[in-house]
Amino acid sequence: xxxxxxxxxxxxxxxxxxxxxxxxxxxxxxxxxxxxxxxxxxxxxxxxxxxxxxxxxxxxxxxxxxxxxxxxxxxxxxxxxxxxxxxxxxxxxxxxxxxxxxxxxxxxxxx
Amino acid sequence: xxxxxxxxxxxxxxxxxxxxxxxxxxxxxxxxxxxxxxxxxxxxxxxxxxxxxxxxxxxxxxxxxxxxxxxxxxxxxxxxxxxxxxxxxxxxxxxxxxxxxxxxxxxxxxxxx
Numbered sequence: 001x002x003x004x005x006x007x008x009x010x011x012x013x014x015x016x017x018x019x020x021x022x023x024x025x026x027x028x029x030x031x032x033x034x035x036x037x038x039x040x041x042x043x044x045x046x047x048x049x050x051x052x053x054x055x056x057x058x059x060x061x062x063x064x065x066x067x068x069x070x071x072x073x074x075x076x077x078x079x080x081x082x083x084x085x086x087x088x089x090x091x092x093x094x095x096x097x098x099x100x101x102x103x104x105x106x107x108x109x110x111x
Numbered sequence: 112x113x114x115x116x117x118x119x120x121x122x123x124x125x126x127x128x129x130x131x132x133x134x135x136x137x138x139x140x141x142x143x144x145x146x147x148x149x150x151x152x153x154x155x156x157x158x159x160x161x162x163x164x165x166x167x168x169x170x171x172x173x174x175x176x177x178x179x180x181x182x183x184x185x186x187x188x189x190x191x192x193x194x195x196x197x198x199x200x201x202x203x204x205x206x207x208x209x210x211x212x213x214x215x216x217x218x219x220x221x222x223x224x
Contacts, residue, residue: 008151033212042115042201042215043154088153097142097161097205098169099213103153 004102006089011108018076020105022089025070029091032065033099034074037086046074046087076107084109112137115216117202123222124192132187132219134202140214141207143185144169145177147198148218154201160185161207192223 003025012018024032030051035043049056049063049072056063062075076083086106090099118133136143144159146169156169160179174196176188185204189196199220203213 040218042217043203043213044215045212048212097207098144098156098159100156101146101154103151 003093003100004089004091006087006102006105008103009106009108011110012079014079014081014109014111016079018074018079018083018107018109020074020076020087020089020107022072022074022102023070024072024089024091024100026091026093026100027067027070028094031092031099032063032072033088033090033092034061034063034072035088035090035101037088037104039085043088079107079109081109081111083107114138115202115204115214117200117216117219119219120217121220123224124189125224126193128189128192130189130192132189132200132202132221134185134187134216135183136185136202136204136214137183138204138206138214139182140204141182142213143179143202143204144213145175145185145187146201146203147171147196148201149198157187157200189221192221194223197221197223 033048034046036046060077064073086104088104089102115136145157146154158177160166202216205213
């Protein structure tokens with residue numbers, strides 16, 4: 001996970017927007033992913049973005065990709081308590097089918 | 112489809128014991144992999160396989176063996192358990208071809224005393 005960096009914690013108030021940031025190192029990554037892990041469960045794909053895109057929106061989720069800075073962000077609008085989870089950023093270096101994961105960001109949503 | 116299944120869900124071992132963590136998928140995925148998850152460390156790749164009969168090492172392979180005799184199954188063997196192997200283990204699978212995500216199992220929580 002050393003090649004993908006994320007902050008470990010983020011705390012937001014219910015109803016606010018959350019922004020989780022990630023930096024990656026491999027410019028040849030063709031896809032970048034966001035996974036969500038709820039307590040006691042495995043990881044589930046939340047969304048992904050192809051490397052030739054700058055932005056992808058899916059309901060409350062907005063993914064921004066800055067290839068120049070190798071920076072990926074996930075914005076969750078109108079954050080709810082059910083969004084509390086660990087969010088993992090992942091890249092597939094060199095087009096590998098085995099992604100490299102960051103350490104995960106724990107999102108805590110409080111009333 | 113059951114997706115990716117893992118057994119057992121919980122296991123306690125004594126140092127030096129061996130055991131096999133089971134992983135199976137019914138989606139006919141070519142690629143399967145094993146990760147361990149430790150607090151503050153994220154997911155680290157142990158071993159992976161790109162098809163039946165083919166396996167390769169990941170980031171942290173020491174102390175673990177794998178085999179892939181069928182497309183469906185990808186067991187992870189701990190040869191001689193050590194306390195440092197206390198972790199949550201996740202199995203994942205994905206189809207060949209670009210873009211598709213990995214599908215994760217629910218995990219096995221292993222404690223080595």
